[in-house]
Amino acid sequence: MRPCRVRKPTRIGECGRNSIDTAIEFVIQPMRAPRAGTAIQVVQCIYRVLSCDGMQTRLHKVLRVEGLTGASYVLWLEGPFSAEIAPGQFAMLRTGSDWPVLLPRPFSYFDVSAAGTAASFFGKAIGPGTRALAAVRVGDEVSVSGPLGGGFPAPADGEPEPVCIAGGVGLAPFLLWTKQRATTVLYGGANREAIVAMESFPGQTTFHVATDDGSLGFHGNVLELYRSLVAAGEVDQRAPVYCCGPDPMMEAVAADCAERGVACRVSLETYMACGYGVCNGCSVAVEPAERFGGKPWARCCIHGPVFDAAELKW
Secondary structure (H helix, E strand, C coil), X not given: CCCCCCCCCCCCCCCCHHHHHHHHHHHHHHHHCCCCCCHHHXXXXXXXXXXXXXXXXXEEEEEEEEECHHHEEEEEEECCCCCCCCCCCEEEEEECCCCCCCCCEEEEEEEECCCXXXXXXXXXXXXXXXXXXXXXXXXXXXXXXXEECECCCCCCCCCCCCEEEEEHHHHCCHHHHHCCCCEEEEEEECCHHHCCCHHHCCCCEEEEEEEXXXXXXXXXXXXXXXXXXXXXXXXXXXXXXEEECCHHHHHHHHHHHHHHCCCEEEECCCCCCCCCCCCCCCEEEECCCHHHCCCCEEEHHHHCEEEEHHHECC
């Protein structure tokens, strides 16, 4: 199969849905041919579309890697980055060389400097991809495609400030949010070692911590902590909930909110291949709606990763 060539945009702003559709056609066309290329060539073809403004693939130098407890880490990269990245948006990351797997890995933006001179990503070394990113050294290069997806929306006028509920590395999307407004964050983990990165948050953040074994903070899970704070009047029972963490945790929080008539938005931690709607590898079951084209599924990377919890079929 001949290399796919996706036309670069001729002007700022030409990127977007039209160029994504063009990229899809460039990918599908050779796949229709009798002698289609390999999966690797198709994936490489997909990523060429990220040369357009607003969704760029760049190599960024590593500034530092902050090792945390429990195999967690914060990876800092040198800019430029957009200073307009919204809380909840993500990027696809891979090391510049010696990448041990085929596809990059999705990471929420953790922090972005005011001038966009640096950005950080909060992760945990679990598989070969996340371990490779944790092992980079100062001066190494990391490939970043982003920003991608949609983030958490600002509350409507007169609406209470959202309560953020996080589990594990699901804390990642909320740092940018708390830098914009005073926020209550409920953070849960299995034990003391799982509660990390709180020191990165601004002083205007109010943290409540829950651990399953009671080694730090509330003894129980983060949903039980949330219910106890609502019952005690320490959290506004009308406040919308923004949630990110393991799927069972988010499903339980969403069910509790639905039962009480509280709005809930969740940021899904879904496996992704391309990051911008071409491969359908991150499809999730949803209630059919116009924004999903009437289909019973949505692409997490472009329709999310933040969803109204009521849209999802858990």
